[in-house]
Amino acid sequence: MSTPVTTFVERASREVNTPKVRAVDAGARLLTAKRLKGVEEYPAMDSMRDRAREIRLHTVAHLDTYLEQFAEAVEAVGGKVFFARDADEANGYIRRVARDASAELIVKSKSMVTEEIGMNAALEADGVQIVETDLGEFIVQLANERPSHIVAPVMHKTRQDVGELFARELDVPYTEDPAELNKIARQYLRQRFLRADIGVSGANFGVASTGSICLVTNEGNGRLTTTAPRIHIAVMGMERLVPTPGDLGVMLEILARSAVGQRLTVYTNVVTGPRRPGDPDGPDEFHVIILDNGRSQVLGGSTSEILACIRCGACLNVCPVYREVSGHAYSDVYSGPMGAVLVPSLFNIEGNEQLPYASTLCGACVDVCPVRIEIPDLLLALRQRVVEDGDAFRWLGSAMSAYKVAATRPRAWRAALSSGALFGRAVRSGWVGRLPGPGGAWTDSRDLQMPAKEPFHDWWRRNRGS
Amino acid sequence: MDRDAFLAGVRTAVARNRVPNASAIDPGPLVPDLPPVDLVAMFSEILERVDGHVHTGDALQALDEVVALYGAGPFLSWDTDRLPVSGAVAHLEELGCGRAEAEVSNQPDARKAHQVGYGDVHIGLTGAEAGFAETGSIVLRSGLGRPRMASLVPLIHVALLPAALIFRSPMHWLAEPETDIASDSNVVYITGPSRTADIEQQLNLGVHGPKELHVILI
Known part of the structure; x- marks a missing residue:
């Protein structure tokens, strides 16, 4: 994304002590409690975390080999692979697929990487309608906002906010009953799923040896997005691979437990290529976009360990800074401790100089990180970079x-x-x-x-x- | 971008990479050696904890109970030869449920028109190729006679699972030599009915997938 026009301190100052941030704080505490309960009932957690860390670091250290293997495996099962240097190339590819298919409607399952590349705006410019299908992301899209949390996008909204939004935007009678709101969204989105031309998903993991992508969702929107439309496009950050199905198994042991304290997400969906001969349903075309967008810069730099991140959100929930300012104080879709490392690493440090300082270095993030990323060390490395660039303290004011x-x-x-x-x-x-x-x-x-x-x-x- | 150029860039970056502890993966035991448990009891307890329902005993009688609970309606199903109970499809039809066509056209407009009709599907009947006791999950695989939509669009999903196929955990199943997650276009672990907690962390079932999940153990 481009250099932000406001600073972290400016944005944070607007958020601190608002009802919105108090809602985020309460939500983060609840998720932390759920995580703790999930971890306590799973004696293998620590050894699985060690193993998961080894797998992720090993993959990142041999990423060229695994990317090549993955691409060949996707093509062997009839999928198409596109390597995108940046957001423009990724969006350009999706636009070409949409144009070739005369697509009018795209459904999207929750995906941070498509937020990162600004896919919706790029496609809407071509007159294609994009509908977010994760309930939280759908609410964010209707409200024309950004997610405040990478796992729970509307943690900042009350049921009354959602009720008013649905009444205004969907022309339905006001209700603040979450069950009713849920039913309204189900009906609205169901018809769009079933007649969409293209489904766009992210990828929680790609499996190098099989060319599979794995998507986890609790709602089922990930499955509908990858099943109903005739074309499925998966956009994957290039670091999100694991070598084998067994390694995927290790990741799944820790992902949902770390995110929300669940043993497994409701739908753990493994997609390997398009519909095969004899399959009654599923997409006829399967495309994977492998996105760099700054990642190879990160890989060769002092913060490369952040590429092991599996986007569980646990570090956000325990971070005393995130809980005071919410995800909206950060300059990109990635927020909290992982965002404070990832955003200045992937994009310009210019305009993001304050993010490495948006931390007390208390280390709570390391304690909960399923792959034990040393986030405070990475923040210090970025602070060093800020100092070396001569930008330290400039933003602190006179x-x-x-x-x-x-x-x-x-x-x-x-x-x-x-x-x-x-x-x-x-x-x-x-x-x-x-x-x-x-x-x-x-x-x-x-x-x-x-x-x-x-x-x-x-x-x-x-x-x-x- | 050209693949070779992309991979060359990654190769250069990998050469400069400073990630700690990037040695080859330790091939230590993936499957912890645990004291034996009653897998069926554990599966049932955990699945019910995540709001699923478990039936034991006569499978057709269990179908009677499901239809009595939610009423009859259109159903999507796996083919009879893909189910562990041969009379299940016929039994649902006898109970007044009409089977919907599951074969989706590869012609775009026909495909959409067909799928829009899935709005009415009430029950989905499937098999399952494995269960996980520790997580209360079932595993479904797509393929000939096994539509993915049968476990996805209905309000009520009924899965027939041979109890002998319950493994201790996902890791135990993955460690089986015959397990192959990539041999078909889609393999899914299903752990309870569709759920969301996006609005004020209030639990709601059935946001996109089925609101009810009944597993009939054979």
Whole structure:
């Protein structure tokens, strides 16, 4: 995606303490509790996580080999493979398929990668109608918003919000009963599924040895999208492979447990090529788009470990920053700790300099990550990149720039404090009780210690130095 | 983009890749050695926990119960020779259910017109090739006489599963030498009825797939 026009701090400032964010916080806590329960009843969780990590890191380290194997396997079962360097190439391919099929209606199952490439806007420009079919994504699309969570897209909406939205956009009587709202969506979407020309899905995993893609959904929209339309197009980030069906099995052991505490998602759907001779139904065409869009840059860089991510959302749910600001404070569809690493890694760091700082580095994300990605390390690597680019602190504004100057020069710091030039009357007994400007939120809940009279490196040189 | 150019780019990146611990995969035991359990009891308990229903005993009688519960209506079905109970299709017809055509045309307009008719399908009757006790799941495979839609568009899905095909876990099934997830165009694990919790995390069943799942153990 393009460079965002607002910063994380600007967006976060609008979100903090709103009812919307309180709803997200409550939802994230509930998902965390569900995860914990799911993990506790599964004694093999830790060993499966170790195994899953090995599989993912191994795959990423041999991605060229596995991509080639995967592409050949897809073609061997009658599928078509397209390698897309970026969003434009991926969208261009989908547009060509749509044009060749004279497609008017596309149904889409929940897919972060098609959000990443802005597929809907690209296809709508050609006059093709795209309908999101995951209930949450459908609501987001009707409201013309973005998902606030990668697994639970409308965590920020109340039932009343959805009731009003359906009444307005679908011309149905207002109801706030989730069961009724569910029924309205089922009826509306069912007819679209059955007469859609193309179904577009993402891929939770691709299996290199068989050319299969695996899609998990609880609602069944993933199955309908890949069964009803005559053409199925799967868009897959190039890193999402596992070598074998057995490896897929390991991933499935941990994915749903980490995401929502389920033992398995309701529908674990493995698709291998188009409908075969004798099959009564299923798509006649099967296309897989393998998308780079910055991933090979990530692969060769200091944050390559993020390519092991399996998009379970567990790190969002436990993140104290995500829970205070919601997914909408982040600049892309990927939010929370994984988004704070992935977005500046995949796209420009410019415009996303603040994302690596959108973390307390508390490590809760590592504790829950099913593949044990060292997210704080990756955030620190990105912070280093920001500093090297000379962009550090620029965005912090004048007050924090003063902090930077003072903090890196102890004498100036003490002088500033005693004169009150930097912090006014905020100083009390060796602690700074209240920082001005953006630092204020930080000192609301903690005090900043006065710098030591003698910096550590001076003390070291005096006592131990050569 | 040209495939060779794309893969060459990935190869260059892989050469610079610094991911930790990228050694070959440890081929250690995938299937934990667990104390034996009553697989049927475990399967039933877990499936009911995820809002599915389990029937044991006479299969045709179980079909009577399902129709008594939800009424008769159009049904989509696997072919008789693909089901473990030969009289099941005929029995549903005797109960007043009309079997819908499951063969979808490969001509686009005819296909759509046919599928739009699936809006009325009330019951889906299928077999299953495996069950997983630990997760309460059943496994269905597409193919000749085995339409995918039968387990997908109806309000009520009835699956006939030989109890002898219940495995301890998905990993145990995958470890079987004859298991092949890619031998047909679609293999699906089904774990309870379709569900969503998207609105305020309130559980709702039957959002796109079946609202009810009945597994009849043979």
